Every structure is written in structure tokens, then in C-alpha cells.
Amino acid sequence: MIFTEECKDAILRGNIDQARDLAHKVLDEKLDVNNAIDGFSLAIREAGDLFEEGEFFLPELMRSAEAMKAAMTIFEPVLKERKEDRSLGKIVIGTIEGDIHDIGKTLVAAMLSAEGFEVHDLGADVPISTFIDKALEVDANLICISALLTTTMVGQKKLIDSLKEKNLRDRFKVLIGGAPVSKQWVKEIGADGSAENAVSAVKLAKKLIES
Amino acid sequence: MGDKKPILDLLQEQIVILDGAMGSLLMDQGLPAGTPPEIWNGSNSDKIKKIHKMYFKAGSNVVLTNTFGGSGLKLAAYKHGNNIEEYNHKAVSIALEACPENGYVAGDIGPSGAFLPPVGDITIIDFESNYLEQMQVLADAGVDLFFIETMVDLREAEAAVKAAKSVSQLPVFVSMTYKKTKRGFFTIMGNSVEQCVDSLQKLGVDAIGANCTIGSDDMIDLTQELNQLTELPIIAKPNAGLPQLINGETVYPTKSKDFAKDISKIVENNARIVGGCCGTNPAFIEKIAQMVKG
Numbered sequence: 001m002i003f004t005e006e007c008k009d010a011i012l013r014g015n016i017d018q019a020r021d022l023a024h025k026v027l028d029e030k031l032d033v034n035n036a037i038d039g040f041s042l043a044i045r046e047a048g049d050l051f052e053e054g055e056f057f058l059p060e061l062m063r064s065a066e067a068m069k070a071a072m073t074i075f076e077p078v079l080k081e082r083k084e085d086r087s088l089g090k091i092v093i094g095t096i097e098g099d100i101h102d103i104g105k106t107l108v109a110a111m112l113s114a115e116g117f118e119v120h121d122l123g124a125d126v127p128i129s130t131f132i133d134k135a136l137e138v139d140a141n142l143i144c145i146s147a148l149l150t151t152t153m154v155g156q157k158k159l160i161d162s163l164k165e166k167n168l169r170d171r172f173k174v175l176i177g178g179a180p181v182s183k184q185w186v187k188e189i190g191a192d193g194s195a196e197n198a199v200s201a202v203k204l205a206k207k208l209i210e211s
Numbered sequence: 212m213g214d215k216k217p218i219l220d221l222l223q224e225q226i227v228i229l230d231g232a233m234g235s236l237l238m239d240q241g242l243p244a245g246t247p248p249e250i251w252n253g254s255n256s257d258k259i260k261k262i263h264k265m266y267f268k269a270g271s272n273v274v275l276t277n278t279f280g281g282s283g284l285k286l287a288a289y290k291h292g293n294n295i296e297e298y299n300h301k302a303v304s305i306a307l308e309a310c311p312e313n314g315y316v317a318g319d320i321g322p323s324g325a326f327l328p329p330v331g332d333i334t335i336i337d338f339e340s341n342y343l344e345q346m347q348v349l350a351d352a353g354v355d356l357f358f359i360e361t362m363v364d365l366r367e368a369e370a371a372v373k374a375a376k377s378v379s380q381l382p383v384f385v386s387m388t389y390k391k392t393k394r395g396f397f398t399i400m401g402n403s404v405e406q407c408v409d410s411l412q413k414l415g416v417d418a419i420g421a422n423c424t425i426g427s428d429d430m431i432d433l434t435q436e437l438n439q440l441t442e443l444p445i446i447a448k449p450n451a452g453l454p455q456l457i458n459g460e461t462v463y464p465t466k467s468k469d470f471a472k473d474i475s476k477i478v479e480n481n482a483r484i485v486g487g488c489c490g491t492n493p494a495f496i497e498k499i500a501q502m503v504k505g
Contacts, residue, residue, distance in 0.1 A: 053392075054392030054394040054395075054397065055394070056401075057397060057398075057401030058330050058399050058400055058401070059329055059330055059400060060401070062329045062330050063329045066329060097245065098244050098245020099245060100288040100324060103326060103330065103331075106330070124288075125245075125288075149244065150454055151244035151461075152244050180454045180455075180461065182455055184455075184457070
């Protein structure tokens with residue numbers, strides 16, 4: 001099997017050990033790190049496509065994302081040393097206060113991280129002030145705020161209102177997520193977007209940060 | 212309550228009607244967002260009793276106790292993990308008080324909110340002890356059956372069924388939650404309808420079906436699939452469509468009349484136990500009851 005095929009195989013199988021071994025092999029044998037990362041990235045995108053097609057489900061996608069993360073963690077110090085910043089941007093993510101549903105958020109965080117964002121996951125039941133404090137602390141590009149319940153979705157509006165009050169609205173892009181979130185709600189509260197699932201969320205995050 | 216026939220006998224004779232949503236009705240009455248509804252079993256029992264009564268009056272044969280999130284794992288996530296016995300016991304008392312002589316009270320069991328690896332870090336043993344604790348209280352308090360619902364992981368549903376079987380001989384109904392994908396209906400963990408039916412049948416459940424996430428229209432197709440896979444009584448408890456938030460208000464688009472029409476097709480697909488999930492209310496159950504009596 002050629003090397004990029006091996007990378008792809010490790011990610012699609014969600015084989016963390018294999019992904020780690022391959023990453024070490026790149027460093028030990030002084031192979032092209034960027035080339036390897038591109039191979040892994042293609043694979044994680046394919047995992048995302050399989051998820052959208054209904055071939056992959058939560059466990060498969062989580063495993064793929066974790067394998068990807070395992071490989072990236074090994075490359076990180078090398079990239080840092082070479083001052084090659086491959087980070088796509090910094091993201092603060094969490095589920096809103098009063099809502100303990102964090103599975104969708106966790107998946108989005110895993111996929112964002114696998115794709116190369118620096119992700120700060122605050123967990124579930126997170127107060128609005130914590131989102132803002134963390135975003136300021138790490139100098140985030142993007143805040144992702146999840147709510148599964150229609151009753152806690154108002155928290156998404158509160159976050160945006162609070163950013164406006166503090167004159168910080170232009171400093172961060174805000175993506176909102178959760179089953180009941182609609183395009184209309186995005187517009188109503190003045191968020192920067194929402195996505196149908198974790199795969200589209202990554203695409204949208206990339207687009208927003210580039211713009 | 213004395214002489215009423217066992218629920219499984221009733222099921223042989225007629226379509227059994229469940230209730231509709233509970234949480235959203237409680238919120239209409241002031242339950243704050245982010246508060247576990249089970250808390251009200253202690254502090255606002257009259258409001259819960261009233262909802263049970265409304266459902267019985269509308270035509271429900273069975274109501275579900277207000278214990279969907281009453282397991283230890285779920286309550287602990289809301290930092291209310293010390294009140295499992297109180298909330299669950301009280302919930303059954305309230306439902307029994309609202310229950311007419313020929314009515315039934317099902318101990319409602321929802322998912323723990325925790326996930327097995329690689330999604331989360333729970334174990335199957337944790338699942339089982341989580342449900343054992345809750346189900347023992349429900350059984351002791353006098354429920355007529357267990358209604359395990361909204362399960363998205365077959366392994367969690369299996370753990371709940373095993374727990375139910377070990378605390379009592381009560382009938383066990385299990386309802387999974389599926390998503391419609393390009394390849395058909397699957398749980399978010401990737402369990403197919405066939406896998407769920409096979410496994411749950413082997414564990415000796417008394418009825419099997421689906422609730423939540425999908426609307427009454429898609430539920431028609433899903434019950435058709437279930438009908439081809441099992442001889443057991445089929446449960447169908449769909450949502451009133453997909454929720455939309457319009458001007459800050461949650462709106463479920465399917466009207467009670469259309470919902471009942473879909474339910475009649477669901478009954479043609481051999482569903483024997485029908486009711487409503489998110490977005491439904493006593494008016495929906497009334498329409499279903501009229502349709503069933505027909």
C-alpha cells in the first residue's frame with residue numbers, strides 16, 4: 001500500500017494506533033510532513049462524506065476524528081519548531097447554559113480539531129460569560145454555541161446581544177448549532193451561520209475564517 | 212384499580228393509546244428552561260396530575276410517568292443526582308392518582324445522556340446500574356409496565372431491558388429513535404431497525420417500536436419496515452413534524468388532524484400502541500382516539 005493510502009486507511013478505520021505509527025514513521029524516516037497531513041486530511045473529509053451519505057454514524061466519525069487528532073498531535077511539535085502554523089484558526093465551542101446535550105457539539109469539536117483548527121471545548125451547560133472570557137483569553141476567531149432544546153436556544157441570542165453590548169460583536173464570528181436551529185433563527189438573532197451537521201459545520205467554519 | 216386486565220391482554224383486544232408530550236406542557240405552565248421536569252414531581256405535583264388527567268380524558272389508555280430524565284446519570288448531569296428515589300416514587304403516585312380504573316401507568320425511562328466509547332466514556336455496567344436504580348423505585352411504587360423510549364444506542368436499550376427484567380416481571384415496551392438517512396432508518400449510533408428488532412426480541416421485550424425525531428409522515432414508512440420484521444406489537448409515537456422556531460416560539464408544523472390521519476395509516480401497518488411525542492398535546496390524543504374508535 002502506498003503511504004497516503006495507508007494514512008487514509010488508518011483514518012477511515014478509525015485506527016488510532018495505526019495513525020500514530022504512521023505519524024511516527026513520517027518523522028523517523030524524514031518523510032514530507034505536509035504531504036502526510038494532506039493524506040490524513042483527505043481521509044477525514046472522506047469520513048465526513050460517508051457520514052453525510054449515511055454510511056458512517058456517530059461512532060465511526062468520532063473514531064476517525066480521534067485517529068486524525070492522534071496523528072496531528074505527533075506532528076504538532078515539529079510544525080511548531082519549523083514555525084509552520086497549519087492551524088486554520090482558533091475556535092471556542094460549547095453547549096449553552098441550562099442544556100446538558102453535548103453529543104452534537106462534541107462531534108463538531110472533534111471534526112474541527114481533526115481538520116486543523118485549534119479547538120477549545122468548554123463542555124456543556126456553559127454560561128455566556130465563560131464563552132466570551134475564553135474567546136478573549138485565547139483570541140479566538142470563532143465562537144460555536146450549541147443548544148438542543150428550543151427552550152435553551154434563547155441563550156444563543158443572549159450571547160450575541162452580550163457581545164454587542166461589550167462592543168465585541170465584530171471581533172468574533174458566531175456559529176450556532178443544534179437540532180432546532182433554523183436559517184430564520186440565524187437571521188433573527190444576527191449569527192454568522194449554522195450548519196446541518198458536523199461535516200457542513202467544518203466547511204462553514206473554514207469559509208467564515210477565510211472571509 | 213383492582214380487577215383491570217393486564218395491559219398485554221388489552222393489547223390483544225384493541226389498539227392501545229398512549230399519551231402525548233409532557234415536558235413542553237410543563238414549560239407552558241412555567242417550568243424554567245434547563246430545569247429537569249422531574250423536579251416538579253415534588254414541588255408542582257398538581258400540575259403534572261392535571262396533565263395526566265387531560266390525557267386520560269382525551270382517550271389515553273396508558274400515561275407515562277414524568278420520569279423520562281429520572282435516572283441517576285441524567286439527574287446528576289443536572290446536579291440533582293440525590294433525589295432519584297423521591298422524584299421517581301412521587302411521579303408514580305401522581306400518575307396513579309390521576310389514573311381511572313381502566314387506565315394504566317407506564318414507568319417512563321429515557322436515555323441516560325451518556326455514551327459508550329468512542330463517543331463518550333460510559334460502560335455497559337454503568338448503564339445497567341443506572342437503570343436498575345430507577346426501575347426498582349418505579350416498580351416498587353406500582354407502575355403497570357416499563358416504557359423504555361427515545362433510545363439511540365441499542366446497547367443502552369439492551370442494558371435498560373436487562374435491568375427491567377431483573378427488578379420485576381412487569382411488561383417491557385421499548386421504543387428506539389431512528390433518523391431517516393439515504394440508506395433508510397438508523398439510530399444515530401448506526402443501529403438498523405432489523406438489528407434493534409432482533410436483539411430486543413431475543414431479550415424478551417413485549418412490544419417494540421419507535422418514537423421522537425421523525426414526524427408522523429415518515430413514521431408510516433418506519434412502521435411498514437417494523438411490520439415486516441416482527442410479530443410483536445408495534446409502538447409508534449412520532450413527533451408533530453420537525454420543530455421550527457418562529458419569533459422565539461417553538462412550532463411543530465403538523466396539525467392534530469393530519470397527525471391522526473397519519474396514525475390511521477400507521478395502524479394499517481399493524482402498529483398496536485400509538486401516541487405522540489414532541490409537539491403533541493391532548494388534542495392530538497383526542498383525534499387519535501376518535502380515529503381508533505372510528
